[in-house]
Amino acid sequence: MGILPGLLFFLLSVHSVNTLKCYICSSTVSNEYCNSNSDDCQAPLDTCMTTVSISGDMKAIVKQCSDSQLCTGAASSVSLDDNGDGTVVTCCSSRLCNYSAAPTIQLCTWLLTLPMCLLTILIKQAD
Template identity: 35%
Template sequence: MSDAMLSSMKILLGLGLLTLLLPSALPLRCYVCGTAPTNEQCNRNNQTCPVLENRCLTIIDIRGSSRTISKQCATASTCTGIISTSGLNANGDGVLAECCRNSNFCNINGAGSISARRALPALSLLVLLALVAQ
């Protein structure tokens, strides 16, 4: 391999590594709201997160047919704590929490996860019943 080719490969490798590291060095941007009845209303405001708050947190509080959505920047430990205590009771009431950090505004669809999480236990039960019936 020629010196020029090796030099070009080193430059490309360096640029590739820089591209991978750059997004994590930039502050994350998240949708933020205190409490809103819809995801669309919650997505009207956004902010650049402080350096230590490198997650976008969405909290959905479900009480009967009433839902409120809150979004904010959060630390990893805040996300771990909230997610570990979130869940729905047998009536479908409770708090769901979701954190992300893969891209700016990754919490855009936070409220969309409600139906999927409610459907998952029902789907699991159906699969279990199908297996038992065989």
């Protein structure tokens, strides 16, 4: 094999090894179902994005490849109410990193609830 074809083969094989792979599903209630489907992300998609919408006992999970700026923007607009209903978006960028969204949702709920509790305590002490 010549140098040029060998170099081309090497570059193509390196690209396929470094391709981001994410779990993929659209509007399912089961994280296990989402984790049974994965796909390679095509450039310029460089982030695994998970969106979980919660309304009472109902939950919808969407996992997909995304652009990092789009995912980060969506994740910054997290909106959960006092009952834990709303939408949470998480972003990650390593191979099959979007395996589970449940711990993230619990963490986001705590991060949103904690400041509200502290604010309530401060207001009650001021009265």
